[in-house]
Amino acid sequence: MKHHKPYVPKDYAGKLAAAFIRSPLTIVLGIFLLSIGYLSLMIMPREENPQMVVSGSTVIVALPGASAKEVEKMIVQPLERKLKEVKGVEHIYGMAMDNVGIVNAAFFIGEEKEGSNLKIYDKIMQNANMFPAGAMDPIIKPLDIDVDIPIVSVAFYSDAKSMDKTELYDKVKELQHHINGLENVAVTELKGGSRHQFNVSVDLNKLSGYNLSMGQISSAIESLAYNVPATKNTTKDNEIVLLGVKNAIESAKDIGNIIIAQYMGSPIYLHQVADVENSYDIQNFKSATIAKRKSDGEFSKFQDQVTLTVSKLQGTNAVIIADEVKKELEKYKEYLKKDGINYVITRNDGERADEAVNELVYHLVLSIVIIAILLIFVLGWRESLIVTFTVPAILAITLFVAYLTGQTINRITLFAFLLSLGLLVDAAIIVIENIHRHYHSVESAHETPDELMIKATDEIGPPTNIATLAIIMTMVPMAFVGQMMGQFMKPIPANVPVSLIASLFVAYIFTPYLAVRMLKRPDHSKGEH
Numbered sequence: 001m002k003h004h005k006p007y008v009p010k011d012y013a014g015k016l017a018a019a020f021i022r023s024p025l026t027i028v029l030g031i032f033l034l035s036i037g038y039l040s041l042m043i044m045p046r047e048e049n050p051q052m053v054v055s056g057s058t059v060i061v062a063l064p065g066a067s068a069k070e071v072e073k074m075i076v077q078p079l080e081r082k083l084k085e086v087k088g089v090e091h092i093y094g095m096a097m098d099n100v101g102i103v104n105a106a107f108f109i110g111e112e113k114e115g116s117n118l119k120i121y122d123k124i125m126q127n128a129n130m131f132p133a134g135a136m137d138p139i140i141k142p143l144d145i146d147v148d149i150p151i152v153s154v155a156f157y158s159d160a161k162s163m164d165k166t167e168l169y170d171k172v173k174e175l176q177h178h179i180n181g182l183e184n185v186a187v188t189e190l191k192g193g194s195r196h197q198f199n200v201s202v203d204l205n206k207l208s209g210y211n212l213s214m215g216q217i218s219s220a221i222e223s224l225a226y227n228v229p230a231t232k233n234t235t236k237d238n239e240i241v242l243l244g245v246k247n248a249i250e251s252a253k254d255i256g257n258i259i260i261a262q263y264m265g266s267p268i269y270l271h272q273v274a275d276v277e278n279s280y281d282i283q284n285f286k287s288a289t290i291a292k293r294k295s296d297g298e299f300s301k302f303q304d305q306v307t308l309t310v311s312k313l314q315g316t317n318a319v320i321i322a323d324e325v326k327k328e329l330e331k332y333k334e335y336l337k338k339d340g341i342n343y344v345i346t347r348n349d350g351e352r353a354d355e356a357v358n359e360l361v362y363h364l365v366l367s368i369v370i371i372a373i374l375l376i377f378v379l380g381w382r383e384s385l386i387v388t389f390t391v392p393a394i395l396a397i398t399l400f401v402a403y404l405t406g407q408t409i410n411r412i413t414l415f416a417f418l419l420s421l422g423l424l425v426d427a428a429i430i431v432i433e434n435i436h437r438h439y440h441s442v443e444s445a446h447e448t449p450d451e452l453m454i455k456a457t458d459e460i461g462p463p464t465n466i467a468t469l470a471i472i473m474t475m476v477p478m479a480f481v482g483q484m485m486g487q488f489m490k491p492i493p494a495n496v497p498v499s500l501i502a503s504l505f506v507a508y509i510f511t512p513y514l515a516v517r518m519l520k521r522p523d524h525s526k527g528e529h
Contacts, residue, residue, distance in 0.1 A: 013431075013465070014458025016508040021450055026513045030393060037396020040403040041361075045317035047410045048353040050491055055116040056106040056143040059083070059124060062136040068096045074132045075101035082127050086119045106143075109487050117142040150189075150309035151318045152325050153347035157305040160340030165194035165304060166279075171341055172306045175332055179308070182324050184316040191307045198255050199279045206273040212261055217270065220260040252276045307346070315406060322350025353410070360414035367421050368392070375429070383432045386514045390428040390506045391421070397502040398495055407491065416495040423471055424499055427464050427507035434460050435515050453512035461508070468504055472497045 009015045020026045061075045076094040083092055083105045091106040107116045117140075124138055131138070156172045172190060180188045202217060256271030270276065312321045329343065336343065368391050375384035395417060407413060434456040438447075447455070479493035480486075 009454055009458040011458050011461030011465075013461025013504075013508045014454050016505070017457040017512040018454045020509045021453055021512050021516060026509065030389075030510060033393050033396045035396075036400045037392065040396070040399040041409070044399070044403050045315060045408040046319045046350075046353045046357050047408045048318070048349055048356050050408065050410045050412045050488060054109060054143065055111050055113040056104065057117055057120040058141045058143070059103045059105070059120070060100065060139040060141070061131060062100045063132065063134060064099055064136070065134070066099060068098050071098070071101045072096035075135065076103060078130045079103045079124075082123055082130065083120065086123050088116060088119065113142075150311045150347065151349035152310040152322050152345065154308045154310075154325075154329065154343050155305045155346050156308065156336075156341055156343045157303045158339065158341050159303075166196050167339075168304065168341065169194055169306055170196075171336065171339060172308060175329075175336075176308055178332070179310060179325055179328055182321070182328060184313045184321050185310055185325075186313045187311045189309045189311075191309065192305055197279060198252055198276060200255065200270070200274050200276050202274040210261070210263055210268055210273060212268070212273065217260055217274070220258050220270065221255070252278045309347075315408065317350075317408075319350040319354045322348050356411050357409050357414065360411065360418065364395070364414065364417060364421070367418065371421075371425055379429075379432065379436055382518045382520070383436060383515075386432055386511055386518060387425055387428045389514065390503070390510055391424055393506045393510060394424050394499055394502045397506070398499040401498050402491075402495055405494070407494065410491070412489065413491040413495060416492045417499065419492065420496045420499045423496075424503045427468065427503045428511050430460050430464050431457055431507045431511040432515060435512070435519070439519060449516050453516050457508055457512050464507075465504065468500050472500050 009018055020029075059079060061079065063071055063075055066074070072094075076096045079101065080092050080094050080103055083089060083103060086105065088107045088111045089105050090108045091104075093104040093106075095102045095104075105120055120142075121140055124140060128138075156168065158168050169190065176188050176190060179185065200217070200221065202214065207214070207217075253276075256269065256274075256276045258270045259267040260270055260273070261268045310321070310325055312318060326345070329345075368388060371391070372384050372388040375387055379387075398417065402409075402413065435453060438452050438456045475493050475496045478489060481489060
């Protein structure tokens with residue numbers, strides 16, 4: 001009996017197949033890959049849309065007493081010229097009004113946020129002398145897209161008619177403090193509602209009667225608005241003596257008793273020329289109302305509401321944070337109800353992100369099932385099962401790499417997976433098809449199953465590698481797309497090449513390993529002469 005030489009693989013495809021076809025570690029590797037993929041899917045931050053790096057700053061400079069034209073000439077124009085010198089600035093928008101100038105500097109999309117804001121700050125500080133005398137210190141407000149766009153909005157309203165405007169605001173403010181303390185919550189803000197305020201309504205006729213001006217009244221009230229510090233001292237016996245001044249203003253009556261001037265040797269009190277009341281901020285014209293839909297389809301009357309908005313830190317899971325906020329609200333539900341306060345969540349990006357991710361995962365599974373059914377008709381159910389297993393393994397590797405590189409799961413990431421799904425099974429289908437051909441070939445009847453698997457995998461290695469590399473090269477240009485579209489589509493060039501490279505390794509390692517155990521070899525002896 002003539003012995004043939006064992007087949008020696010020439011390509012990496014055959015070498016990988018030879019190394020793993022009988023290795024006990026192959027099954028361990030498969031379980032490990034599926035596990036890290038599942039864990040990555042569970043722990044990766046979920047968002048509806050991908051992270052965008054948008055940076056910019058707003059510079060506000062006040063020049064009291066100046067007209068809009070003067071502000072434009074002395075504040076806005078010099079500031080625009082200086083900010084244009086900053087590297088990375090794409091657009092500058094200036095706005096001049098009476099008493100104040102505002103200049104917005106927008107950086108190119110993708111410019112680093114912290115570095116960009118620092119450049120603006122440095123440029124203004126270096127040229128602080130360009131502002132005229134009387135100009136106040138510039139206020140620099142950086143733009144933060146993560147903080148400025150809330151992920152949760154909650155509208156609070158009261159059914160109790162006795163509750164005044166400020167009481168609802170105060171109750172929600174208490175709750176805001178607790179929600180702000182939650183992990184990964186960046187900023188919480190209250191919109192609508194009214195704050196406590198002492199309102200002084202001056203009678204102009206009485207004012208002229210006492211020969212007083214509004215400036216005198218303002219100065220008298222402002223003089224009491226400062227905090228008086230406590231004084232500490234120590235006695236010989238080392239006892240601490242603390243001297244303090246009681247709050248000068250505790251009620252509307254205290255304000256009414258302020259002496260604003262002397263007239264004919266007698267003091268003139270504020271209550272003699274004005275009405276003082278403890279009320280709400282009447283100068284705030286911003287308000288929000290809410291109406292509920294009744295069972296008959298009609299809306300109830302509009303009620304005052306206070307909206308609490310919650311923003312998250314960059315790169316954190318919107319789903320988890322939104323759930324934490326909901327749990328915290330549930331804790332205080334009874335406490336709020338005692339005062340007749342109800343709430344409704346008007347925005348929940350976490351819920352929307354979770355729905356978007358779950359829907360795309362469902363479509364991903366659906367696509368895998370469709371591929372499996374098609375392969376049953378073309379190659380057979382055993383071959384179809386082998387190819388179907390490779391898809392979750394490839395996606396698992398891609399998800400794990402995405403997690404390590406700090407990406408989030410969003411619509412575009414999952415779209416990248418769906419896009420590459422048809423390409424992922426290419427390598428596995430080519431390998432299994434070549435194995436199938438060799439198994440059913442009479443010429444290969446003398447070869448052992450292991451040899452046949454290694455030879456079949458090795459044969460298709462070079463063309464499959466080149467074809468996969470060619471597809472990867474078509475994705476590379478997308479990584480160089482700039483501006484907003486480049487940022488938005490970034491997950492595609494970041495994930496598709498990874499999944500295609502993973503598809504090669506999975507096809508060369510697992511397809512021969514599973515094929516040698518699952519495929520049945522036809523009996524060629526009956527057809528031989």
